[in-house]
Amino acid sequence: MTRMNRITKLFAEATEPILNVYATAGYPNFGDTMTVLNALQAGGVDIIEIGMPYSDPVADGETIQQSNQVSLDQGMTVAHLFEQLKDMRQTVSVPVLLMGYINPVLQYGVEAFCKKCAEVGVDGLILPDLPMAEYESEYQAIFEQYGLYNIFLITPQTTDARIAQIDAISQGFIYMVSSASTTGAKTGISSDQETYFKRIEGMNLKNPRLIGFGISDRASFLKASESAAGAIIGSAFVKLLGQAQDLHSEIVGFVQSIKGKK
Amino acid sequence: MNHSFQVDERGYYGDFGGAFIPEMLYPNVEELRSRYLDIIADQSFQEEFHALLKDYVGRPTPLFKAERLSAKYNTNIYLKREDLCHTGAHKVNNTIGQILVAKRLGKNKIVAETGAGQHGVATATVCALMGMECIVYMGAIDIERQAPNVARMRMLGATVVAAQSGSKTLKDATNEAMRHWINNPVDTHYIIGSVVGPHPYPDMVARFQSVISEEIRSQLQEKEGRDYPDYVIACVGGGSNAAGAFYHFLDEPRTQLIAAEAAGQGVGTGHSAATTFLGKAGVLHGSKSLLMQTEDGQVIEPYSISAGLDYPGIGPMHAHLFKTGRAKFYDITDEEALEAALECSMLEGIIPALESAHALAVFGKLNAKPNEVVVVNLSGRGDKDLSTYQQRLKLND
Numbered sequence: 177m178t179r180m181n182r183i184t185k186l187f188a189e190a191t192e193p194i195l196n197v198y199a200t201a202g203y204p205n206f207g208d209t210m211t212v213l214n215a216l217q218a219g220g221v222d223i224i225e226i227g228m229p230y231s232d233p234v235a236d237g238e239t240i241q242q243s244n245q246v247s248l249d250q251g252m253t254v255a256h257l258f259e260q261l262k263d264m265r266q267t268v269s270v271p272v273l274l275m276g277y278i279n280p281v282l283q284y285g286v287e288a289f290c291k292k293c294a295e296v297g298v299d300g301l302i303l304p305d306l307p308m309a310e311y312e313s314e315y316q317a318i319f320e321q322y323g324l325y326n327i328f329l330i331t332p333q334t335t336d337a338r339i340a341q342i343d344a345i346s347q348g349f350i351y352m353v354s355s356a357s358t359t360g361a362k363t364g365i366s367s368d369q370e371t372y373f374k375r376i377e378g379m380n381l382k383n384p385r386l387i388g389f390g391i392s393d394r395a396s397f398l399k400a401s402e403s404a405a406g407a408i409i410g411s412a413f414v415k416l417l418g419q420a421q422d423l424h425s426e427i428v429g430f431v432q433s434i435k436g437k438k
Numbered sequence: 439m440n441h442s443f444q445v446d447e448r449g450y451y452g453d454f455g456g457a458f459i460p461e462m463l464y465p466n467v468e469e470l471r472s473r474y475l476d477i478i479a480d481q482s483f484q485e486e487f488h489a490l491l492k493d494y495v496g497r498p499t500p501l502f503k504a505e506r507l508s509a510k511y512n513t514n515i516y517l518k519r520e521d522l523c524h525t526g527a528h529k530v531n532n533t534i535g536q537i538l539v540a541k542r543l544g545k546n547k548i549v550a551e552t553g554a555g556q557h558g559v560a561t562a563t564v565c566a567l568m569g570m571e572c573i574v575y576m577g578a579i580d581i582e583r584q585a586p587n588v589a590r591m592r593m594l595g596a597t598v599v600a601a602q603s604g605s606k607t608l609k610d611a612t613n614e615a616m617r618h619w620i621n622n623p624v625d626t627h628y629i630i631g632s633v634v635g636p637h638p639y640p641d642m643v644a645r646f647q648s649v650i651s652e653e654i655r656s657q658l659q660e661k662e663g664r665d666y667p668d669y670v671i672a673c674v675g676g677g678s679n680a681a682g683a684f685y686h687f688l689d690e691p692r693t694q695l696i697a698a699e700a701a702g703q704g705v706g707t708g709h710s711a712a713t714t715f716l717g718k719a720g721v722l723h724g725s726k727s728l729l730m731q732t733e734d735g736q737v738i739e740p741y742s743i744s745a746g747l748d749y750p751g752i753g754p755m756h757a758h759l760f761k762t763g764r765a766k767f768y769d770i771t772d773e774e775a776l777e778a779a780l781e782c783s784m785l786e787g788i789i790p791a792l793e794s795a796h797a798l799a800v801f802g803k804l805n806a807k808p809n810e811v812v813v814v815n816l817s818g819r820g821d822k823d824l825s826t827y828q829q830r831l832k833l834n835d
Contacts, residue, residue: 232609283734356622
């Protein structure tokens with residue numbers, strides 16, 4: 177694994193705020209995964225985060241939970257997802273992350289999972305219920321062997337000492353959760369949150385940050401991007417997926433509206 | 439004393455346990471982990487805890503020699519009467535302990551999950567006692583099935599919120615309670631009702647329930663002249679009453695630990711909650727344990743006639759006891775539990791909870807000797823199950 181991870185390259189070369197969009201795999205329909213990925217790229221997204229559906233997603237609010245359940249009911253599994261992504265790199269050039277919960281990864285087998293990620297061209301993982309200590313002792317060596325970045329979260333309650341530890345072990349970027357909440361629970365950015373954003377900015381971390389949770393439109397995207405390298409949109413986009421009549425054109429339009437290309 | 443079956447510094451029982459939680463929960467769980475042992479060891483805590491157990495819960499609960507059951511099974515059977523605790527089950531031992539911890543952590547709001555409503559009632563009860571705000575998450579389906587306990591919680595001042603996600607039962611109520619804690623991290627303590635969840639919950643809950651086996655020891659000394667039984671039997675859903683009944687015998691090799699799991703319609707039927715028979719290692723609700731799940735790692739909704747045993751996992755301590763062979767697990771079907779409930783009612787004049795009836799159903803499989811001593815933890819009373827008993831035992835005919 178000598179190639180530079182696509183995430184590192186993106187952050188090194190970016191000249192404008194980075195937009196990361198989350199989409200639940202196999203949603204709204206089982207076969208839509210690649211359609212959604214291709215449309216996101218066509219719209220100009222910078223990073224794609226694919227949600228691996230799970231029966232018990234405790235960090236997620238109602239919108240993403242529901243999309244997970246719909247996807248599972250339609251038969252989505254980790255194995256099916258890898259099958260859908262096998263030719264992803266023929267059309268998708270932006271960095272791709274898989275986001276999900278640890279149990280399906282454990283059942284697939286951690287090493288087999290990482291090997292498959294490398295094969296299909298996944299650049300990193302976000303596993304919110306994989307704690308830092310477990311990652312260091314059991315997973316880090318395997319992730320690194322397959323060139324996968326593990327993206328850690330920080331929240332307004334994370335202490336400075338722990339943020340420093342997370343910064344030391346992180347690669348790619350740090351996922352800054354904008355408020356104490358599950359996904360999609362709150363929208364907009366308050367003055368308390370700005371204080372938190374400024375505090376983190378002042379820590380001079382070695383990793384860039386993307387801000388997620390509560391980002392839903394161009395205004396909140398730009399506001400968050402004042403204090404970080406960019407931002408992450410999840411629930412607002414999943415809502416769009418659930419309602420879209422023409423998946424491709426509506427996704428392209430959504431991404432362009434956030435990026436200010438339209 | 440050798441504590442080989444106790445939790446280690448990393449929060450593990452052998453291969454099981456840990457704290458698999460999102461970063462949003464880390465500060466709360468870490469605060470609890472770093473302080474719970476000191477809080478519990480403090481003299482003022484011990485005094486307040488034991489005073490409430492005595493005067494409010496009604497402890498010690500009796501250890502009753504069940505003469506007619508003993509005669510039938512030709513051995514010496516004792517019932518540990520947790521059904522006589524205030525609120526009708528052992529659950530209150532834990533909620534008393536945790537609300538005292540919450541006070542010392544400076545929290546003024548409580549969130550909890552509940553399945554059948556027993557833990558929800560026990561939590562609402564101690565919140566009323568301490569003047570704390572109480573929110574209980576309960577699966578939307580369980581709210582319909584367990585209307586009397588919903589009414590009890592509301593009468594005690596709690597807000598009962600329907601969990602509408604997933605299968606709308608206990609595991610989803612637990613998810614919702616965790617989400618509530620994520621969204622309210624500063625002023626709220628989460629009172630988990632069983633020996634599940636991220637470290638330190640399994641250990642903390644086991645310690646609060648350990649009063650059960652502490653009392654069994656001294657009561658047996660008085661009645662039998664020895665402070666250990668040959669068998670301790672308890673039912674296991676998440677496993678809090680079993681953890682309490684086993685706790686002081688974990689390192690007593692002369693005592694066999696027996697766990698009764700809910701087989702539902704039978705372990706092979708697809709309608710079961712017998713986790714050690716049907717589960718494999720996995721992560722749910724913050725800890726690694728045995729878990730009923732699909733090949734893809736999605737959690738399977740279990741089935742049991744008893745709402746309190748209707749959970750797809752077991753506590754990590756029990757997974758360890760199972761794996762090491764320290765405890766023996768029996769799968770008890772709905773029918774066997776119903777028969778055992780009827781038998782205990784007719785022979786001893788005690789109507790047990792359906793959960794506890796699973797433990798009583800082990801007698802017939804045990805082959806205990808005439809000189810041996812068997813203690814079964816009668817974890818709760820059967821009032822809440824009367825409508826099931828009416829239907830299934832045809833009591834209306």
